[in-house]
Amino acid sequence: MATVKVETDVVIERLMEVFRSVGYDGASMAQLADATGLQKASLYHRFPGGKQEMAMAVLDQVSEWNQRQLVDVLYSSAPPKTRLITALRSISQLYDGGRLACILRALSHGTAADLFRQPIAAIFTKWVDAFAHLAQDLGFDQQTSRHLGGSTLVRIQGSLILAQTLNQPTLFEQALHDIETDFLIN
Amino acid sequence: MATVKVETDVVIERLMEVFRSVGYDGASMAQLADATGLQKASLYHRFPGGKQEMAMAVLDQVSEWNQRQLVDVLYSSAPPKTRLITALRSISQLYDGGRLACILRALSHGTAADLFRQPIAAIFTKWVDAFAHLAQDLGFDQQTSRHLGGSTLVRIQGSLILAQTLNQPTLFEQALHDIETDFLIN
DNA sequence: GTCTATAGCTAGATAGAC
DNA sequence: GTCTATCTAGCTATAGAC
Numbered sequence: 001m002a003t004v005k006v007e008t009d010v011v012i013e014r015l016m017e018v019f020r021s022v023g024y025d026g027a028s029m030a031q032l033a034d035a036t037g038l039q040k041a042s043l044y045h046r047f048p049g050g051k052q053e054m055a056m057a058v059l060d061q062v063s064e065w066n067q068r069q070l071v072d073v074l075y076s077s078a079p080p081k082t083r084l085i086t087a088l089r090s091i092s093q094l095y096d097g098g099r100l101a102c103i104l105r106a107l108s109h110g111t112a113a114d115l116f117r118q119p120i121a122a123i124f125t126k127w128v129d130a131f132a133h134l135a136q137d138l139g140f141d142q143q144t145s146r147h148l149g150g151s152t153l154v155r156i157q158g159s160l161i162l163a164q165t166l167n168q169p170t171l172f173e174q175a176l177h178d179i180e181t182d183f184l185i186n
Numbered sequence: 187m188a189t190v191k192v193e194t195d196v197v198i199e200r201l202m203e204v205f206r207s208v209g210y211d212g213a214s215m216a217q218l219a220d221a222t223g224l225q226k227a228s229l230y231h232r233f234p235g236g237k238q239e240m241a242m243a244v245l246d247q248v249s250e251w252n253q254r255q256l257v258d259v260l261y262s263s264a265p266p267k268t269r270l271i272t273a274l275r276s277i278s279q280l281y282d283g284g285r286l287a288c289i290l291r292a293l294s295h296g297t298a299a300d301l302f303r304q305p306i307a308a309i310f311t312k313w314v315d316a317f318a319h320l321a322q323d324l325g326f327d328q329q330t331s332r333h334l335g336g337s338t339l340v341r342i343q344g345s346l347i348l349a350q351t352l353n354q355p356t357l358f359e360q361a362l363h364d365i366e367t368d369f370l371i372n
Numbered sequence: 373g374t375c376t377a378t379a380g381c382t383a384g385a386t387a388g389a390c
Numbered sequence: 391g392t393c394t395a396t397c398t399a400g401c402t403a404t405a406g407a408c
Contacts, residue, residue: 022295026211228374
């Protein structure tokens with residue numbers, strides 16, 4: 001039982017890598033099978049809903065990461081500045097310093113747009129709210145805090161696009177630094 | 187001759203709409219034919235290179251828009267603040283106030299990523315440089331100007347993602363306002 | 373230059389042996 | 391639970407009449 005569970009987590013990790021690099025429509029079952037080391041029929045055994053269920057499993061894992069590495073951290077009782085630094089460091093690792101695309105963005109296009117908009121929006125909202133909460137703890141008023149929360153995700157998503165298209169990961173790190181400045185300005 | 191040219195421009199416009207909404211891999215020849223009102227074979231007559239050539243034609247049109255509505259404006263001899271306002275207004279119209287996705291982003295995923303990264307990067311670079319030039323005219327030093335230029339595109343791309351995923355076009359308009367503030371702070 | 377018809381292939385998804 | 395083998399639908403792309 002335990003062994004099976006672990007293996008499935010690994011499978012989901014591999015699926016995520018494929019979806020992230022080629023998108024939902026660009027990922028074929030053959031490619032997904034190849035990446036996981038399973039045959040197509042075996043993938044269908046684990047995910048009877050096919051590609052859609054696989055992507056949903058990936059999104060569940062992303063949602064868990066978001067909860068543990070961002071939400072839990074940013075709502076914790078540690079000093080606000082410590083929470084900020086910790087969260088930004090996790091984000092930097094998640095995207096490998098700007099070299100990896102965001103899986104949520106990869107699952108936001110084409111056929112996937114209609115299928116996964118709601119779960120992705122839920123993750124985005126939690127993310128924004130968590131950073132807005134931190135801003136309030138840092139003394140910003142409610143309106144400014146909301147604005148800062150949104151601006152954080154805007155900067156990260158936007159900088160990831162530029163970093164990868166222009167092949168300049170530095171742009172992502174710069175954005176993280178800009179975010180830090182936004183929060184610690186006073 | 188003239189009639190044909192115009193019609194092709196219209197065809198490209200329709201192709202762009204499809205690519206924008208479903209992405210490159212998500213767009214089938216049947217769908218593209220349907221959207222343009224032509225049959226598949228007719229599309230291949232105009233674009234012998236198939237889907238790839240169609241997307242390139244779209245990118246050429248985007249590049250032209252970029253040159254005329256942003257680069258030419260931002261390098262003009264009008265007062266810097268006027269140039270900024272004019273450019274931001276064009277951008278707002280281009281994305282219909284945050285309701286439309288960026289075609290460049292739609293052509294950055296899956297199979298398309300490898301095919302079109304260079305032309306897209308060229309457009310991004312021109313965009314960033316043009317806003318950096320404006321920043322210098324507004325009195326910012328070179329390093330700050332470059333940073334502002336990049337930050338402009340970051341804010342727009344990022345806010346478009348959030349605006350569409352969360353179905354809150356306001357986030358895009360907010361980002362435009364933030365950009366204006368960034369440039370007119372002194 | 374546009375059409376109908378179709379070739380050739382690969383996609384997602386299943387059947388059934390083991 | 392994993393495999394090989396296969397189905398059908400849809401894909402890109404082309405042939406050839408008009």
